[in-house]
Amino acid sequence: MKLVGVIINGRPWVARLDGDLDKGLDGAEVWPIAEVDAFWADPARSLAAEPGAPVAAGEVEFVxxxxxxxxxxxxxxxxxxxxxxxxxxxxxxxxxxxxxxxxxxxxxxxxxxxxxxxxxxxxxxxxxxxxxxxxxxxxxxxxxxxxxxxxxxxxxxxxxxxxxxxxxxxxxxxxxxxxxxxxxxxxxxxxxxxxxxxxxxxxxxxxxxxxxxxxxxxxxxxxxxxxxxxxxxxxxxxxxxxxxxxxxxxxxxxxxxxxxxxxxxxxxxxxxxxxxxxxxxxxx
Structure with missing residues (x-):
């Protein structure tokens, strides 16, 4: 699994990345998992939870x-x-x-x-x-x-x-x-x-x-x-x-x-x- 940081509603989140950023943003999606601090409070639990709806990688800011x-x-x-x-x-x-x-x-x-x-x-x-x-x-x-x-x-x-x-x-x-x-x-x-x-x-x-x-x-x-x-x-x-x-x-x-x-x-x-x-x- 690939994980990235993205900004959602002005806040940093950890999201699952589907796609290969090496080849550009086209077709890649991010699936929000949890806000950064909440994710790292219990990474195993965060990864076991259902992610949010996917967002096109080109529509988010990566951090x-x-x-x-x-x-x-x-x-x-x-x-x-x-x-x-x-x-x-x-x-x-x-x-x-x-x-x-x-x-x-x-x-x-x-x-x-x-x-x-x-x-x-x-x-x-x-x-x-x-x-x-x-x-x-x-x-x-x-x-x-x-x-x-x-x-x-x-x-x-x-x-x-x-x-x-x-x-x-x-x-x-x-x-x-x-x-x-x-x-x-x-x-x-x-x-x-x-x-x-x-x-x-x-x-x-x-x-x-x-x-x-x-x-x-x-x-x-x-x-x-x-x-x-x-x-x-x-x-x-x-x-x-x-x-x-x-x-x-x-x-x-x-x-x-x-x-x-x-x-x-x-x-x-x-x-x-x-x-x-x-x-x-x-x-x-």
Missing amino acids: PPVPAGARVICVGLNYRAHAAEGAFAVPEHPTLFGRWTASLSVGGVPAPVPADEAGLDWEGEIAAYVGAPLREADADTARAAVLGYSAFNDLTARRAQKLTTQWTLGKNGDRTGPLGPLVTADEVGDLRDGLRLRTRVNGTLVQDGNTKDMIFEVGEVLSLISRTLTLRPGDVLATGTPEGVGYVRTPPWLLGPGDVVEVDVERLGTLRTPIVGSSAKETP
Whole structure:
């Protein structure tokens, strides 16, 4: 099952998606399930209920299917080849940092280059959505609590990121965290078995990785986090990017206005994001 966030009567809802947004909105429909907060209060119950009447996908505004109070926790340097290309040692523990939900967006929404940046860097990733409370959970329990996954792009303002050893500023630019539709875990399987992840810029392949190269797998990371803070349904884990980012290239290659970046993940679909200048208005 595919789930998306949509605006209905001015409120964000979680809805079932029938159709393939990769091929456009024609023929696709959304079936409203529950308002976002109500959905994540009990995802299993929400999914078991009868959805509302279908609405043509072209008639709704898409938004991230994430509650405003969600924690978005990201893993840095989580692919062996990516750590190596940046001349970093394989970390002993997951390198974790946070995004605010205000930085999230969806496919098709332009991402602006911040005023002080030469461009944005791409980081094609997979996001995992927590579907049940987790506190001091073991890895198997944590992995089983994942409701589903989506393609994600952790677009990064490298200058801001490198001002200090803390990455928060460079990882929270406006609309720099686009998410694709959430595909439920039963249709995705275990990331340890391997999903291919590719990123393209203006059609040119720049990343081609596989989740088998992850250093810390989803259950392991969620388990670690749950030993410090209680994870709640709707929290999101961004699992890291494979090798091929722009800043390590010679010369560095960053995304500028007019570029289009696509993250294509096996079983999850393609997430497309156009890049605009810092003063551009938000348009789909």
